[in-house]
Amino acid sequence: MTKPVQNPINYLVQRRFPAVSLARSFREARKFGSALSASRPVKETLDAAMAYRIELSKLSEGELAARYAEERKNEVAETLARAQQAEEARVFNQPYARADYEYWAKAAHWTLDEAVALSLGKAPEYVNWKMLEPLAFISPFARQYRRRRELALRAVPWKQLFDPVLPGIFLAWTKKLDISVPPNSKPRSLPLPSR
Secondary structure, X not given: OOOOXXXXXXXXXXXXXXXXXXXXXXXXXXXXXXXXXXXXXHHHHHHHHHHHHHHHHOOOHHHHHHHHHHHXXXXXXXHHHXXXXXXXXXXHHXXXXXXXXXXXXXXXXXXXXXXXXXXXXXXXXXXXXXXXXHHOOOOHXXXXXXXXXXXXXXXXXXXXXXXXXXXXXXXXXXXXXXXXXXXXXXXXXXXXXXX
């Protein structure tokens, strides 16, 4: 099924005047023109939107297509910037969510969830599957966590990993599978078992 082509003029007008519901507002503007004149900002916005619509309708097909393409590119860039901003603001990207390897190296064992968080450089106290699961299809980090966690869970029935797991066993497993872990996550007190 092909996605219907968006009317470039409607799209461009809605992008420039996002507060205006165009189809409804233009109809209302004609029907209730005198009532709208009392609300000057609304009328001015509608007039400006209508003037822009007329300006766009006078463009050649090529000029309109170029403006449309440029505005779509701007919209994609804005969407990506908002997504990046949201990602940076999430708990797991805050300074306090960095792993304290000195502390975790002293632990006799790690749960798989703790091991996955630590292998990604994050503090298990703040970063775990329960808090990441709702973001698994939104956040690139949560997706990475989900995929690494899934590999670890699949290793348990085959006795490659355990839950809880000895830190050295988990780190050896990551090395064997060529799973990158932050360099400082390999504490000196936990020698990696040889293959």
